[in-house]
Amino acid sequence: MSDKVPVTVLTGYLGAGKTTLLNRILSEPHGQKFAVIVNEFGEIGIDNDLVVGADEEVFEMNNGCVCCTVRGDLIRVIDGLLRRKGKFDAILIETTGLADPAPVAQTFFVDDIVSAKTRLDAVVTVADAKWLSERLKDAPEAKNQIAFADVVLLNKTDLVTLDELAEVEARIRGLNPYATLHRTQRCAVPLDRVLGRGAFDLDRILSLEPGFLEAEEEHACDHEHGEGCGCDHDHAHDEGCGCKHGQGHDHAHEHGHDEGCGCKHGHEHAHDHDHDHAHNHEHGEDCGCGCSERDEAGRIIHRHGGLKHIHDEEIDSVALELEAPLDPEKFFPWIQNLVAVDGPSILRSKGILSFKDDPDRFVFQGVHMILDGTHQRPWNDGERRTSRLVFIGRKLDRAKIESGFSACVAA
Numbered sequence: 001m002s003d004k005v006p007v008t009v010l011t012g013y014l015g016a017g018k019t020t021l022l023n024r025i026l027s028e029p030h031g032q033k034f035a036v037i038v039n040e041f042g043e044i045g046i047d048n049d050l051v052v053g054a055d056e057e058v059f060e061m062n063n064g065c066v067c068c069t070v071r072g073d074l075i076r077v078i079d080g081l082l083r084r085k086g087k088f089d090a091i092l093i094e095t096t097g098l099a100d101p102a103p104v105a106q107t108f109f110v111d112d113i114v115s116a117k118t119r120l121d122a123v124v125t126v127a128d129a130k131w132l133s134e135r136l137k138d139a140p141e142a143k144n145q146i147a148f149a150d151v152v153l154l155n156k157t158d159l160v161t162l163d164e165l166a167e168v169e170a171r172i173r174g175l176n177p178y179a180t181l182h183r184t185q186r187c188a189v190p191l192d193r194v195l196g197r198g199a200f201d202l203d204r205i206l207s208l209e210p211g212f213l214e215a216e217e218e219h220a221c222d223h224e225h226g227e228g229c230g231c232d233h234d235h236a237h238d239e240g241c242g243c244k245h246g247q248g249h250d251h252a253h254e255h256g257h258d259e260g261c262g263c264k265h266g267h268e269h270a271h272d273h274d275h276d277h278a279h280n281h282e283h284g285e286d287c288g289c290g291c292s293e294r295d296e297a298g299r300i301i302h303r304h305g306g307l308k309h310i311h312d313e314e315i316d317s318v319a320l321e322l323e324a325p326l327d328p329e330k331f332f333p334w335i336q337n338l339v340a341v342d343g344p345s346i347l348r349s350k351g352i353l354s355f356k357d358d359p360d361r362f363v364f365q366g367v368h369m370i371l372d373g374t375h376q377r378p379w380n381d382g383e384r385r386t387s388r389l390v391f392i393g394r395k396l397d398r399a400k401i402e403s404g405f406s407a408c409v410a411a
């Protein structure tokens with residue numbers, strides 16, 4: 001056991017403070033070397049650029065949700081890391097705010113190579129004291145993240161009253177009485193409360209998810225893809241999968257499967273051997289995986305490989321990039337107005353911005369209508385100076401956001 005590499009999964013809903021915690025872990029003088037895997041929702045990676053740490057290697061996985069479409073990628077990244085064992089002491093995985101931690105955790109038990117060399121130390125869930133109660137009403141992922149936690153950081157205590165804090169803590173306790181809970185601001189917590197916990201409790205998880213240890217069956221790839229997938233792996237494709245979405249095969253595909261499935265539903269249509277879906281559904285339709293059971297809100301309950309799993313299929317993202325420098329006098333009033341008006345549907349916004357005549361990269365962050373921003377560091381010589389902005393939410397008006405952002409270009 002002891003020579004297995006410990007893995008800590010950092011989860012929590014959009015904007016709760018996962019990157020803040022990751023940066024805190026990386027910045028403290030712990031004497032350890034971490035390999036960091038960051039998975040985010042949205043077409044362009046922002047989080048990767050927000051992770052501090054000179055020495056750490058950060059592996060970015062932006063092609064889908066780590067709990068679903070990119071789990072095969074996760075296995076591949078970890079496998080690659082393990083081959084270079086000795087260069088790091090532990091692995092940290094930051095999941096997207098929309099990930100269900102169960103399939104991520106399951107990877108450390110059911111994948112042979114990964115389970116032989118790593119051990120899941122703890123699932124650490126960051127909870128946003130201000131917004132969690134709301135999200136528990138409408139976001140199935142938020143609930144699972146709490147239920148699955150070994151450690152909960154009830155973060156952003158500065159944004160709520162003591163009564164509100166007590167209420168949200170009671171909700172967390174209602175969902176998970178077992179996790180250790182710490183109230184935090186900016187995720188300030190002694191590191192030994194989140195690392196080296198040996199806290200992941202398989203028995204408890206099996207009582208929550210009886211199918212947790214069930215590996216998925218060999219798939220027969222019975223979708224209608226005519227051509228071969230081109231990989232030389234001996235999975236049970238009687239005809240090759242031909243899909244562009246290699247993330248679901250649980251094999252080290254070398255072929256050019258580098259884009260996610262393109263849909264932003266994150267639903268569970270690609271669990272390893274379970275990718276017998278057509279992947280060509282329109283947004284809003286079900287994923288064609290054959291799962292038809294629905295919860296009380298009408299969402300599809302996916303059951304693959306023993307795990308039950310629900311995703312909020314209405315969540316979408318808009319990613320924008322502009323080459324021309326921005327005018328701060330235009331950008332800030334625009335964004336403030338946008339989140340004031342559309343804040344309830346914009347769950348999360350973040351970006352790295354290039355302002356005219358400003359030598360620094362500006363990092364912009366929003367959670368609903370709460371905005372934050374800092375000068376991060378000077379733009380490096382030769383670095384591409386563009387402004388990237390991502391919005392994640394429900395029923396986003398892409399055209400309106402796009403034209404508003406374009407109008408922020410400096411004269």
Ligand SMILES: Nc1nc2c(ncn2[C@@H]2O[C@H](COP(=O)(O)OP(=O)(O)OP(=O)(O)O)[C@@H](O)[C@H]2O)c(=O)[nH]1
Pocket residue numbers: 012013014015016017018019020021040047096097126155156157158159184185186187348350365366367371372
């Ligand atoms: N007021 C307040 N803001 C916080 C606290 N912790 C984090 N934030 C801010 O909340 C915003 C989101 O923090 P992140 O750490 O990026 O959240 P995240 O969970 O990584 O976000 P996603 O990866 O997009 O889901 C940032 O603007 C942070 O500075 C806190 O304790 N109090």
